[in-house]
Amino acid sequence: xxxxxxxxxxxxxxxxxxxxxxxxxxxxxxxxxxxxxxxxxxxxxxxxxxxxxxxxxxxxxxxxxxxxxxxxxxxxxxxxxxxxxxxxxxxxxxxxxxxxxxxxxxxxxxxxxxxxxxxxxxxxxxxxxxxxxxxxxxxxxxxxxxxxxxxxxxxxxxxxxxxxxxxxxxxxxxxxxxxxxxxxxxxxxxxxxxxxxxxxxxxxxxxxxxxxxxxxxxxxxxxxxxxxxxxxxxxxxxxxxxxxxxxxxxxxxxxxxxxxxxxxxxxxxxxxxxxxxxxxxxxxxxxxxxxxxxxxxxxxxxxxxxxxxxxxxxxxxxxxxxxxxxxxxxxxxxxxxxxxxxxxxxxxxxxxxxxxxxxxxxxxxxxxxxxxxxxxxxxxxxxxxxxxxxxxxxxxxxxxxxxxxxxxxxxx
Numbered sequence: 001x002x003x004x005x006x007x008x009x010x011x012x013x014x015x016x017x018x019x020x021x022x023x024x025x026x027x028x029x030x031x032x033x034x035x036x037x038x039x040x041x042x043x044x045x046x047x048x049x050x051x052x053x054x055x056x057x058x059x060x061x062x063x064x065x066x067x068x069x070x071x072x073x074x075x076x077x078x079x080x081x082x083x084x085x086x087x088x089x090x091x092x093x094x095x096x097x098x099x100x101x102x103x104x105x106x107x108x109x110x111x112x113x114x115x116x117x118x119x120x121x122x123x124x125x126x127x128x129x130x131x132x133x134x135x136x137x138x139x140x141x142x143x144x145x146x147x148x149x150x151x152x153x154x155x156x157x158x159x160x161x162x163x164x165x166x167x168x169x170x171x172x173x174x175x176x177x178x179x180x181x182x183x184x185x186x187x188x189x190x191x192x193x194x195x196x197x198x199x200x201x202x203x204x205x206x207x208x209x210x211x212x213x214x215x216x217x218x219x220x221x222x223x224x225x226x227x228x229x230x231x232x233x234x235x236x237x238x239x240x241x242x243x244x245x246x247x248x249x250x251x252x253x254x255x256x257x258x259x260x261x262x263x264x265x266x267x268x269x270x271x272x273x274x275x276x277x278x279x280x281x282x283x284x285x286x287x288x289x290x291x292x293x294x295x296x297x298x299x300x301x302x303x304x305x306x307x308x309x310x311x312x313x314x315x316x317x318x319x320x321x322x323x324x325x326x327x328x329x330x331x332x333x334x335x336x337x338x339x340x341x342x343x344x345x346x347x348x349x350x351x352x353x354x355x356x357x358x359x360x361x362x363x364x365x366x367x368x369x370x371x372x373x374x375x376x377x378x379x380x381x382x383x384x385x386x387x388x389x390x391x392x393x394x395x396x397x398x399x400x401x402x403x404x405x406x407x408x409x410x411x412x
Contacts, residue, residue: 140164
């Protein structure tokens with residue numbers, strides 16, 4: 001929190017026209033920062049999701065055995081009620097066609113000021129929001145820190161957002177030069193810094209399982225296969241992952257009623273509990289969980305990534321009482337450079353990982369990101385109006401979009 005508040009103060013100092021003496025400083029602080037701002041606190045409580053059908057399982061009675069009448073136990077998920085509470089301060093201008101969604105602010109409002117290059121006003125806009133929520137029995141902490149200063153010839157924006165239930169943790173900062181063309185259109189260009197936590201394309205367990213080694217004979221010469229190629233064998237057989245997490249396999253043989261003998265391995269956990277009767281059963285059940293655990297532990301060791309790239313954008317805004325059109329586009333050019341995190345496992349190498357690790361002959365692969373949006377409304381007459389809104393964003397491997405459209409008819 002201290003880091004973001006420090007950033008807020010620094011931007012304010014650079015963008016506000018406050019006087020040097022103390023009295024004028026506080027007047028300027030109120031005028032440029034607090035005036036028209038709103039401090040709010042809000043929350044909500046609602047029922048959580050309920051299972052469509054009850055689910056059950058059986059277990060042996062405490063004083064019985066496996067073949068006595070079992071106990072039937074209801075294990076239908078029962079989630080506590082959902083809730084959300086938050087507080088913050090905001091100063092965000094609305095475009096003429098935007099209406100205040102409620103009689104009060106609660107921190108969940110979405111406006112085009114967050115995504116469109118330009119704003120409805122020039123000057124400083126911001127939102128500082130903290131929130132805690134419980135959703136389907138899990139607790140999350142969320143926040144949004146947003147700062148934007150728009151001038152006739154510049155745009156500066158800083159944002160940090162975390163939404164726990166969708167695993168979103170994102171920071172960005174950008175600075176652009178802005179060129180108005182007439183009263184309705186503008187273009188902008190500059191640079192943007194963004195972060196991401198996910199190591200796209202990097203699959204640690206696949207690399208671990210595909211690590212190979214050339215077999216050697218007693219004289220240290222490679223052993224060749226029938227086609228004359230060096231014979232390679234896996235350094236980490238798939239089942240060895242079980243050993244890494246305390247599981248063990250035990251060889252056994254059995255004979256059926258017809259005298260046919262079979263053999264396999266059954267598996268036990270670190271407490272000696274039998275978890276699988278065969279290698280195949282272990283691979284299809286426990287092993288799948290261990291793969292995900294292995295990947296999760298490897299990903300947790302990685303530092304977050306931060307990259308910088310050039311960005312351009314355009315805005316068109318026309319508003320009349322009976323017709324309005326607002327459209328924008330942001331385009332991040334394919335010239336990304338990582339300044340934080342391990343570049344080897346960054347998005348530049350998302351398609352360069354294969355069997356045995358990162359391909360030696362691979363080249364860094366650039367990419368394009370972009371976002372766009374449009375809001376259009378037309379009041380055809382006193383009774384009938386139509387509207388449509390939509391936004392689309394592509395960031396790394398994620399695509400986000402939403403669309404709203406409809407008509408309103410009012411009886412008079």
